[in-house]
Amino acid sequence: MENAMVSDAISGSSWSLPHPRSQQEVELHAYLTTLTLPLTHDKDDIFEWVAGNSPLCVFRSSTTWEVLRSRQEKKDWVDVVWFKGAVPKHCFTMWVTNYDRLPTRSRLAGWGMLVSAECAFCSRFDETRDHLMLTCEYSTQVWKEVLLRCQSPSTLLTNWSELLSWIRSSPSKKLTLLRKLATQTTIFHLWKQRNNLMHNQTSISPESIFYGIDKDMRNIISVRRVSKHFRSLMAMWLR
Template sequence: MVADICDENGWRLRGARSLAAESLQIHLTGIILPSLCQDDDVFHWVIDGDPMPHYSASRTWEGRATKQSTVSLLVQHSVWFKMATPRHAFLMWIAHNDRMPTRVRLSSWGLGTSTSCCLCDSALETRDHLFLGCEISEQIWKLVLRRLGYTHSAFMTWTSFIEWISLKDSTTPLILKKLVAHATIYNIWAERNKRMHQEISSTPPTIYKLIDHNIRDTILEKKKIKKSFKTLMLSWLRNV
């Protein structure tokens, strides 16, 4: 309950990590503490400015759907597709919305940490640099893209990366492209965390092998429930 996060001394909230969260906390300081109020708790649903007598899933969806652009729908299809690996898709969604706690973001929250990339230590650790522009990430992508049969070895921007995931081509099946992109982002982030928190590092070929294992395991698991996955392993192994 709301009353559980405040006491007679005020609100017990962690530091704000965004302007929206900061604005909310500023607003909360100007209202009566729920822990001191004797009235019963109530809730209000408001969709597109219209007060609702009760929660409506359909109205909520309609309110969100009308605000989505073609680009955002394209992103959703590239992230939340049916056969995606849940933990990979979740991290991919956070990365696309640029909500990963990179060192630059951690520094912006006032944590006083270094802003240098954990992988190369030669540039600011932003999302685009960490996953696409870092020399370590570029080496990983070079191995991955070559495995898929592509001649390019890197991506210049996050937008071009998302467009590549979303578009069908004759080089590799679209679903395999999505699975590999997700696994690559996931393993780059895992490597970053190992270096930052455990001071353990792996080489790009070693990380590439982890991605290979992820894809093989996913295909073997999914082919039991989806017939199209039976030929996906051949596509993944053809350029070994």
């Protein structure tokens, strides 16, 4: 009952509790028998909310959330996936890709599904994350155009760790931001085209993929041009 008091559960000098209907109630009754009965009726009831080892006089959702959710150490990739000015759908795809949880053909075959593990783009190698996103001939043609606008690395990117390292190795914060945006946009468009090819049997050229990436990048930068972090990005991207 909403307005019930502890004294309502006491009869004389003992507890007056309903018959337990669950194991939890049995355990509660057993615990109450170990406690000294509350003070006399002329004393007001008080309550405490205990979150972890911190007793509180009022309920605080923030404190309760911190107790319920075990806080982990900050991941070293967090700034590449989540950052101010990023596009939410691009961030989500990047996040799933970073964890290597995309349902690539290689993973689907590993789950026992009756599908070929071959890459949907080239049909020459298994469709793993690193192959699909970085080393496939189709993908490298897309990346070639993207990297030219973000100061290309000295060697081709062959795995995910190298991609993350390249993003962070830029000599300026604005170039780092440009690389983050370009990487997330490229990953999103490659995965979108892979699905389009798988489910709709629609094939388009790498040049068309880059056209979509270029259009998205221009729109992203234009919409955020009032921010000081984005003011010079358009010139960097268009050179």
